[in-house]
Amino acid sequence: xxxxxxxxxxxxxxxxxxxxxxxxxxxxxxxxxxxxxxxxxxxxxxxxxxxxxxxxxxxxxxxxxxxxxxxxxxxxxxxxxxxxxxxxxxxxxxxxxxxxxxxxxxxxxxxxxxxxxxxxxxxxxxxxxxxxxxxxxxxxxxxxxxxxxxxxxxxxxxxxxxxxxxxxxxxxxxxxxxxxxxxxxxxxxxxxxxxxxxxxxxxxxxxxxxxxxxxxxxxxxxxxxxxxxxxxxxxxxxxxxxxxxxxxxxxxxxxxxxxxxxxxxxxxxxxxxxxxxxxxxxxxxxxxxxxxxxxxxxxxxxxxxxxxxxxxxxxxxxxxxxxxxxxxxxxxxxxxxxxxxxxxxxxxxxxxxxxxxxxxxxxxxxxxxxxxxxxxxxxxxxxxxxxxxxxxxxxxxxxxxxxxxxxxxxxxxxxxxxx
Amino acid sequence: xxxxxxxxxxxxxxxxxxxxxxxxxxxxxxxxxxxxxxxxxxxxxxxxxxxxxxxxxxxxxxxxxxxxxxxxxxxxxxxxxxxxxxxxxxxxxxxxxxxxxxxxxxxxxxxxxxxxxxxxxxxxxxxxxxxxxxxxxxxxxxxxxxxxxxxxxxxxxxxxxxxxxxxxxxxxxxxxxxxxxxxxxxxxxxxxxxxxxxxxxxxxxxxxxxxxxxxxxxxxxxxxxxxxxxxxxxxxxxxxxxxxxxxxxxxxxxxxxxxxxxxxxxxxxxxxxxxxxxxxxxxxxxxxxxxxxxxxxxxxxxxxxxxxxxxxxxxxxxxxxxxxxxxxxxxxxxxxxxxxxxxxxxxxxxxxxxxxxxxxxxxxxxxxxxxxxxxxxxxxxxxxxxxxxxxxxxxxxxxxxxxxxxxxxxxxxxxxxxx
Numbered sequence: 001x002x003x004x005x006x007x008x009x010x011x012x013x014x015x016x017x018x019x020x021x022x023x024x025x026x027x028x029x030x031x032x033x034x035x036x037x038x039x040x041x042x043x044x045x046x047x048x049x050x051x052x053x054x055x056x057x058x059x060x061x062x063x064x065x066x067x068x069x070x071x072x073x074x075x076x077x078x079x080x081x082x083x084x085x086x087x088x089x090x091x092x093x094x095x096x097x098x099x100x101x102x103x104x105x106x107x108x109x110x111x112x113x114x115x116x117x118x119x120x121x122x123x124x125x126x127x128x129x130x131x132x133x134x135x136x137x138x139x140x141x142x143x144x145x146x147x148x149x150x151x152x153x154x155x156x157x158x159x160x161x162x163x164x165x166x167x168x169x170x171x172x173x174x175x176x177x178x179x180x181x182x183x184x185x186x187x188x189x190x191x192x193x194x195x196x197x198x199x200x201x202x203x204x205x206x207x208x209x210x211x212x213x214x215x216x217x218x219x220x221x222x223x224x225x226x227x228x229x230x231x232x233x234x235x236x237x238x239x240x241x242x243x244x245x246x247x248x249x250x251x252x253x254x255x256x257x258x259x260x261x262x263x264x265x266x267x268x269x270x271x272x273x274x275x276x277x278x279x280x281x282x283x284x285x286x287x288x289x290x291x292x293x294x295x296x297x298x299x300x301x302x303x304x305x306x307x308x309x310x311x312x313x314x315x316x317x318x319x320x321x322x323x324x325x326x327x328x329x330x331x332x333x334x335x336x337x338x339x340x341x342x343x344x345x346x347x348x349x350x351x352x353x354x355x356x357x358x359x360x361x362x363x364x365x366x367x368x369x370x371x372x373x374x375x376x377x378x379x380x381x382x383x384x385x386x387x388x389x390x391x392x393x394x395x396x397x398x399x400x401x402x403x404x405x406x407x408x409x410x411x412x413x414x415x416x417x418x419x
Numbered sequence: 420x421x422x423x424x425x426x427x428x429x430x431x432x433x434x435x436x437x438x439x440x441x442x443x444x445x446x447x448x449x450x451x452x453x454x455x456x457x458x459x460x461x462x463x464x465x466x467x468x469x470x471x472x473x474x475x476x477x478x479x480x481x482x483x484x485x486x487x488x489x490x491x492x493x494x495x496x497x498x499x500x501x502x503x504x505x506x507x508x509x510x511x512x513x514x515x516x517x518x519x520x521x522x523x524x525x526x527x528x529x530x531x532x533x534x535x536x537x538x539x540x541x542x543x544x545x546x547x548x549x550x551x552x553x554x555x556x557x558x559x560x561x562x563x564x565x566x567x568x569x570x571x572x573x574x575x576x577x578x579x580x581x582x583x584x585x586x587x588x589x590x591x592x593x594x595x596x597x598x599x600x601x602x603x604x605x606x607x608x609x610x611x612x613x614x615x616x617x618x619x620x621x622x623x624x625x626x627x628x629x630x631x632x633x634x635x636x637x638x639x640x641x642x643x644x645x646x647x648x649x650x651x652x653x654x655x656x657x658x659x660x661x662x663x664x665x666x667x668x669x670x671x672x673x674x675x676x677x678x679x680x681x682x683x684x685x686x687x688x689x690x691x692x693x694x695x696x697x698x699x700x701x702x703x704x705x706x707x708x709x710x711x712x713x714x715x716x717x718x719x720x721x722x723x724x725x726x727x728x729x730x731x732x733x734x735x736x737x738x739x740x741x742x743x744x745x746x747x748x749x750x751x752x753x754x755x756x757x758x759x760x761x762x763x764x765x766x767x768x769x770x771x772x773x774x775x776x777x778x779x780x781x782x783x784x785x786x787x788x789x790x791x792x793x794x795x796x797x798x799x800x801x802x803x804x805x806x807x808x809x810x811x812x813x814x815x816x817x818x819x820x821x822x823x824x825x826x827x828x829x830x831x832x833x834x835x836x837x838x
Contacts, residue, residue, distance in 0.1 A: 094815035098774050101767050137810075145824045305821055307768050342822035348520050349726050355517050391556075396513035402724055403761035403822035405564045 008044040008385075008414060009065035011055055014073035014393045016040030017359065018052050019378035025295055025323025025368040031357040034395060035378070042076065044385040047414035052379045069416075071389045075397070077359065078378050079148025079386035079412065080340035081366035084252075084276050084297050086186075086331035087142075087152040087173075088135045088166045089119050090126035093332045116156075116190055119332050123156035123166070131169045136176075138330065138338060143179050144419055145339045146408045148386040149377075150179055151327075151370050153224055155186030158202075160210060163187050167219040178412040180386075182370040184252060185214045188225035188232050188240045203236045207243035215247035221371065222273065223247075226254040227263030234266050241270050250371060252297075256281040268292035274325065274369050278312045279303060286313075286320055295369040296322050298361070299329035300346035301337035314351035324353075325369045326361040341406065344399040355396040385414035427463040427804075427833060428484035430474055433492035433812045435459030436778065437471050438797035444714055444742030444787040450776040453814060454797075461495065463804040466833035471798045488835075490808045494816070496778065497797050498567025498805035498829065499759035500785035503671075503695050503716050505605075505750035506561075506571040506592075507554045507585045508538050509545035512751045535575075535609055538751055542575035542585070550588045557749065557757060562598050563838055564758045565827045567805040568796075569598055570746075570789050572643055574605030577621075579629060582606050586638040597831040599805075601789040603671060604633045607644035607651050607659045622655045626662035634666035640790065641692065645673040646682035653685050660689050669790060671716075675700040687711035693744065693788050697731045698722060705732075709741050714788040717780070718748035719765035720756035733770035743772075744788045745780040760825065763818040774815040804833035 018035035026033070041058045043051040043065065051061055062068065096114045100106070109115055123131070135152075142150060152170045157163035167183050174181035187206045195202040214220050223244030227237040231254070241251050251272035255263025257279050264285030267275035275281075275289055276297040289296060298312045317324050326343045329335040337343075344358040353361065367377025376386050388408035392401065410417040437454035445452070460477045462470040462484065470480055481487065515533045519525070528534055542550070554571075561569060571589045576582035586602050593600035606625045614621040633639045642663030646656040650673070660670050670691035674682025676698050683704030686694035694700075694708055695716040708715060717731045736743050745762045748754040756762075763777040772780065786796025795805050807827035811820065829836040 092816065092819070094774075094813055094819040097767070097819045098815050101771055101773055103771075141810075141820075141823055141825065144826070301821065305768065336819050337821040337823065339822050339824055345822075348516070349724065352520055352522075354520055355513070391560075394513055396517050397511065400511070400513040400516045400755050401560075402720065402756040403758050403764075404560055404756065405758055405824045405826060406560065407563070407824060407826070 006066040007050070007064060008067050008069065009062040010042040010069045010071055010076065010389070011062060012073055013040040013042070013071040013076045015075045015395065016042065016052065016379070017075065017077045017395050018380060019078055019360065019364045020380050021364070021378070023374065025365045025373065026360050027321040027323050028318065031318055031324065031360045032354060034356050034359060040076065042379060042387065044414040047385055049379055049381050049383050049385050051381060073393060075390040075393055075395055077388050077390065077395065078363045078376070079388055079410065080146045080362050081149040081370065081377055082142060082147045082327050082340055083151050083274065083325050083366040083369045084299060084327035084329050085150050085152050086155060087138055087150065088131055088154070088169045089156045089332050090122035090131060090134060091119065091332070092336065093119065116333055117193060119156050120158055120192065124159070124162045128165050128168060131165065132172055135169050135173060139173055139179055140419055141338045142330070143410060143417060144407050145341055146388045146410060147340050148179060148410065148412050149182065149367065149370065149372060151182040151184055153184040153186040155189030158187060158189065158192035163210060164214070164219065167214065171219060178415065178417050180376070182222070182372070183220045184222040184224050185211065185220040185249070186224040188237065190226065190231050199236070203232065203239050207239045211240065211243045212247055215249055220249060222252050223249040224252040224254065227266065228254065228257055229259060229262070234263065237263060238266055241272070245270060252276060256285060260285065264289055267294045273371065279310045281312065286317060286322065290320055290322050295325050295365065297325040297327050297369060298347065298351070299327055299335065300350055301343055302329045302335040303350070304346055305335050305337060311350045314347065314353050318357060323365050323368065324357070324361045325366045326358060327366065341398050342403055345402040348399040355399045358399050359395055386412050425485040426483060427486050427488065428481040429461040429488045429490055429495065429808070430481060431492055432459040432461070432490040432495045434494045434814065435461065435471065435798070436494065436496045436814050437799065438497050438779065438783045439799050440783070440797070442793065444784045444792065445779050446740040446742050447737065450737055450743065450779045451773060453775050453778060459495065461798060461806065463833040466804055468798055468800050468802050468804050470800060492812060494809040494812055494814055496807050496809065496814065497782045497795070498807055498831065499565045499781050500568040500789065500796055501561060501566045501746050501759055502570050502693065502744050502785040502788045503718060503746035503748050504569050504571050505574060506557055506569065507550055507573070507588045508575045508751050509541035509550060509553060510538065510751070511755065512538065535752060536612055538575050539577055539611065543578070543581045547584050547587060550584065551591055554588050554592060558592055558598055559838055560757045561749070562829060562836060563826050564760055565807045565829060566759050567598060567829065567831050568601065568786065568789065568791060570601040570603055572603040572605040574608030577606060577608065577611035582629060583633070583638065586633065590638060597834065597836050599795070601641070601791070602639045603641040603643050604630065604639040604668070605643040607656065609645065609650050618655070622651065622658050626658045630659065630662045631666055634668055639668060641671050642668040643671040643673065646685065647673065647676055648678060648681070653682065656682060657685055660691070664689060671695060675704060679704065683708055686713045692790065698729045700731065705736060705739055705741065709739055714742045714744050714784065716744040716746050716788060717766070717770070718746055718754065719769055720762055721748045721754040722769070723765055724754050724756055730769045733766065733772050737776060742784050742787065743776070743780050744785045745777060746785065760817050761822055764821040767818040774818045777818050778814055805831050
């Protein structure tokens with residue numbers, strides 16, 4: 001019998017965090033509700049959750065299982081959903097990291113060909129096969145840390161062939177499994193060097209040619225754009241995202257990272273799925289996001305890795321009833337930090353999120369933010385059996401053991417993943 | 420043939436960081452010298468390094484090896500030496516972590532029986548077998564992250580039987596291997612509740628009875644004391660450490676964590692091996708440490724996990740020629756963070772140490788600080804074959820990939836460790 005077809009029972013779960021709840025992103029006090037079950041059990045059939053609850057109430061189903069997994073008293077949670085990554089790139093910027101520590105300014109690094117343009121240059125030169133090898137390596141680190149679904153953006157091509165190549169790599173990762181991928185076109189990441197002085201032309205090309213082509217090829221589910229003084233103005237961002245919306249793509253937005261007024265209002269106006277970063281967002285910006293149902297995706301690892309002091313106002317967002325998401329922002333420049341558990345630690349330590357809120361933000365809320373809330377993000381009947389058996393016994397330990405190399409056992413679609 | 424007796428060759432090392440250099444802690448510009456070799460090889464015989472250098476110059480030795488390991492172009496470094504841990508304790512304080520995030524003050528937590536006294540209470544009640552199981556679990560996380568030698572302190576007993584029990588657990592870990600343990604008596608960690616109002620009596624008991632007994636039993640190599648407003652005064656600390664010195668123990672000291680004038684001068688006066696923490700140390704304090712050859716052990720994870728802003732002045736220490744060490748401070752209260760790579764990331768991001776300086780501080784300088792500099796901490800002929808084959812290709816990536824669950828292949832005494 002194929003493993004995925006077998007009826008599987010997970011027993012001896014010291015603490016089962018089902019994350020069961022309403023069929024939408026959790027807001028306010030809901031973000032503290034984890035659907036905790038002591039001495040729990042989970043039943044899996046045909047790769048989906050068949051039952052989850054108290055072991056004592058599932059005895060008959062457990063007896064009928066073809067295979068039983070002993071969780072050894074540990075914590076079981078849904079797999080992490082990483083809603084914001086730049087997973088596909090060539091090379092890394094460890095040398096630049098060293099330069100920055102030594103006091104070289106970002107401007108000097110950029111003038112010497114460093115920064116994002118260096119990753120663009122390397123990524124353009126890399127073959128699709130080489131990019132896939134690199135992306136798989138980083139994907140495997142994420143998987144080792146418990147990420148079972150990951151959004152992944154293009155944006156290191158900034159020209160047709162490389163943007164498509166990055167998205168084909170994401171498609172290849174999705175096809176090979178086991179981590180589910182959510183592809184996003186981010187051609188409006190920065191203005192490519194060759195368009196210096198002709199930025200309007202680049203924006204028009206992205207909106208009028210690349211977006212329709214990518215949508216037509218089915219290579220992206222979302223379109224993202226970086227609204228920032230160093231990237232695209234609100235008006236330029238609007239041009240790209242309106243085109244994407246017309247082509248049926250969902251919208252995401254790098255907004256308000258360094259200056260207020262860079263995208264939160266636009267995200268609300270266009271009905272984006274998410275507004276990401278938001279370190280500098282204003283109260284008015286947050287009200288707009290709430291009214292429009294836009295989910296904030298917070299990326300504390302980029303604040304940490306840039307040695308910045310301004311973390312986004314997560315507590316205010318939760319108080320206001322926004323469906324807060326935590327993600328890694330994994331990328332070679334500002335956040336070479338692939339661990340969702342570390343994003344949760346920073347959520348708690350730097351943004352005063354409760355460990356329960358951090359777990360909701362890293363699972364079910366993240367799942368809704370990538371349009372997969374009905375399929376993953378919680379351990380509920382009918383959902384895909386993507387879950388983790390942790391090396392600790394209580395959900396609060398996930399954030400508490402900061403940057404610890406905890407490696408949960410990982411199931412995706414009812415199959416245990418071996419790395 | 421026993422694996423340890425075999426001649427082993429490690430080849431296809433993209434970057435070999437031998438850390439070869441003078442037979443003492445590295446200071447100043449020496450902290451940037453890693454003894455890097457491109458396309459390197461390492462030969463191991465009887466558990467010790469037999470040769471290390473360019474592969475092309477070691478062909479004959481490689482040909483004679485009984486077994487060859489392919490490093491697949493990766494980075495090879497010495498194993499990490501964690502010079503400051505509180506490894507042996509019962510329970511954890513994830514609940515208190517949640518309370519602190521929710522805004523409960525440390526004073527309120529302590530008044531409700533929380534804080535260090537809650538760990539003391541749990542540790543006193545735990546059996547030696549139970550403590551060993553917990554300590555082994557945490558030790559294994561450290562090992563997974565590449566720690567091959569770890570100092571471990573008592574200090575959650577604060578009475579004879581539990582202090583001895585903690586140290587026997589450290590001895591049991593040392594005996595079972597593979598991580599080498601350096602045991603430290605820290606009975607002067609805080610004043611136990613039952614000695615409230617009689618602190619002088621506790622200090623005298625530690626100095627006059629416990630220290631001589633522990634030294635006589637051979638259960639500790641070092642004695643540590645916590646010099647702080649909430650722990651012991653400089654005079655009390657002196658009483659304990661002078662007794663320890665007389666009994667032949669090396670000295671370590673929790674100093675200057677929250678207020679200047681809490682121990683740096685005393686560490687210099689007594690010729691301690693290390694002064695640890697030093698967040699608030701003054702210039703005069705640093706001059707004293709340098710003159711006396713005391714190594715500063717920096718614990719940035721405790722600053723991070725306490726959400727404090729004051730990191731110790733690592734750059735100034737390096738400029739002044741101190742033999743800086745990085746360690747985790749792993750403990751259930753202020754630093755539940757067992758990863759040496761994360762300590763290195765914080766060293767770089769928060770204290771502006773260069774990646775090379777961070778690696779020196781985490782290996783050879785740490786080895787000298789625990790009295791094992793002649794035996795471990797670098798890949799040099801005659802030293803124990805404790806080394807790591809990393810999942811990255813350049814030493815700078817160790818700190819750069821922040822909090823990433825990178826899991827190096829680990830060799831200790833020439834044997835590969837499987838977890």
